[in-house]
Amino acid sequence: MQKKNETQSNGLNTTNSIIAMDTQKTKKKKKFRGIENPYSGYLFAGPQIILFLVFIAYPVFEGFRMSLFEFSYSSEVFVGLENYKTLFADPVFIKSIFNTLIFVAAIVFFTIMFSLFVATAVYDKTSKYVSFIRGSYYLPVMVSMVVMSIIWNFLLNPANGLINYLMGNAGLENINLLGSTTWVMPVIIFVTFVGNVGQSIILYVASMIGIPEDYFEAAELDGATRWQRIRHILIPLVKPTTLYLVIINIIAVLKIFVVIQLLTGGGPNNASVTMMYYLYQNAFIYNNTGVAAAIGVMMFMIALLLAIPQFKTFGNKD
C-alpha cells in the first residue's frame, strides 16, 4: 500500500522528478523504477510466459516422465529405463540413428559448401542479378518441403517419371531409385538439399554484402586474386554466419519428416528411416507412446547440446 502511494506521488510530481533526474545521474535508474508500476512487466510479458510454460516447459518435463512409463489404452505403468533399453536393442532404431547421422553430415556439408560457393560468386554483382539468384534458390524452400516432395515423387516414379525416362535415354539401367536400398539415401539427401539450401544462401549473401568495402581495398592494392580475397577475407569474416548455419541446419535435418513420409515411408526395408520418422511411427501408428517419448527425449538432448554455442552468441549480442 505504502509503495503504491509512493509511485503515485512520484508520477504526479513531474517537475520534481525531472530535476531529480538531471542532477542526480547516478540515482536516475532507481528514481525511474519508482514511477513504474511493478505489475506492468507481468502484464506485458505474462501471456508469452504462460504460453511458454504450458506448451514448451511443461511438455518437455512431461516428455521425460512419459519416457519412463509404458502406456496402454487405460493405464500407465512405471517401467524405469525399459523404453530406452528396448530402443537400443531395436535394430530399426539403431538404423534410424545411423541414417539421421548420415543425413545430418551430408546435407549440412553440401548446404554449407554450395551456399558459400554461390554467395561468394554473386555477393559483389548487381542487385538485380543477386535477387534473381537468391530467388531461384529460395523458391523451392518457400513452396515447402511438402510440395517439393510431391513433385519429386512424380519425377522419380520408376514407371512413368521424368528422371527414369532421362536415365533410360542416357543408356542407364532402369532402377527404382526410391525402392533401392543403395540409392534411397543419396536421393533423399539430394531432395532435402535442394529444398533447403536457399535459406543458407540468403543468409550468406546478406552477411557478405554487409562487409565494409575497406576490407577489400587493401587486398586490391596488393593485387590479390579473387580466389585469394574469398579465401582469406570473405570466408573468415562470415564465420559467425557459418557457425549459425551449421547449427540451424543440423537441427532442421534432425527433425526431417516430410520428405521421408511422402517419398519413402522409411523404406525400402527401413533403409531411409530417421529418428523423427521412427518417433512418429511409434507415437501415432504403433501406439508405443512411451518409446516415442524416449526417442523425443534423446532428440531433445541432442538439440540442446547443439544449441549451446548458439546461446553463447545470443548472450553476447547485448
Next chain:
Amino acid sequence: MKLLKRIKKMEKFDLISNTIVLTFAIISLLPLYWLVTNSFKTSSEIYQMPPSILPAKLYWGNFKELFNGQPAVRWMFNSFFVSFTTTALSVILSASAAYAFAKLHFKGKKIFFMLLIASIMIPKETFIVPLFKIIVAFNWIDTYQAMIVPNLATGFGTFMLYSFFKAIPDSLRESAKLDGASEWMIFSKLMLPIAKPGIGALFILNFVTVWNDYLWQLLMARSKEMNTLTTGVASLQQAINPNIGLKVAGAALAALPMIIVFILFQKYFTKGMTAGAVKE
C-alpha cells in the same frame, strides 16, 4: 552492352563460378516449372514421354475437379486462417513480451528471458508426444485452436524484437512517462512504430513457418474439412487414385500462395532472417 563489358572485366574464376551458379539457379526452378505447366495438362499428356514443354492447350479440368470434388476452398481458407491468426497473435504477444523484457523491470525477468531464448533452438517435434497429449486433454483435436495456440509459444519473435526495443533510449520512454503517458500508450504509440520494420519481417517469416508446419497440422486435423492446404494436398497424393492430373493440380495450388508471398515480400525475408540470426 553494359553487361558484355562487365562480363569481359570479370576474372576467369569469377566467370566460371557465376556460370555454374546461374545454371544451377535455373535448374532448381525446373521442378516448379514442371509442376505449374503439368497442372494445365490432361493426365495422359502428363504421362507422355518425352514431355511437352508447354501444355498442348490450357486444360482447366484438373483444377475444376480439385475444386468440385475436393474441399480445396476450405483447405485454402484453413491454411490462411490458421497462418494469419497464429501470426497476428504471435506478433502481438512477442512484441509486448519483447518490450517487457527490454524495458520493464519485474521479478524473474532474466530467467524467463533466458529460458524463452533457449527454447528457440529446440524444435517442438522433440516433445510432440506430450504436446499431443495436452491437446487431447484439452479436447482440442480437429479444431482451429489446436493448430493455432501451441504455435504461439515461440521465443523467436520476442528475441527478434527485443533488440529493436533495447536500442530505443530510455530517456524517450522516461519523458513520455513524465508527460503522463500510460505504459500501454508508450508501448503502442511510441515503441511499436519504431519496431515496425522488425515486425513486418517477423510477420512474413512467421506466416510462412506456420503455413508449412505440416506435421503438426497433420496430427491435429481429423476430418477432411479441417485439413490445411498442405496436409490436404499431401493426402490427395497418398490416396490410391490414378488421377495424376488432380494430384499435380493440388500441389500447384499449394505452391501458389507461397510463390506470390515471396515475390511480393522478397526483401523482408532477407531482413527477417538476418535480424533473427547473427550480428557480424
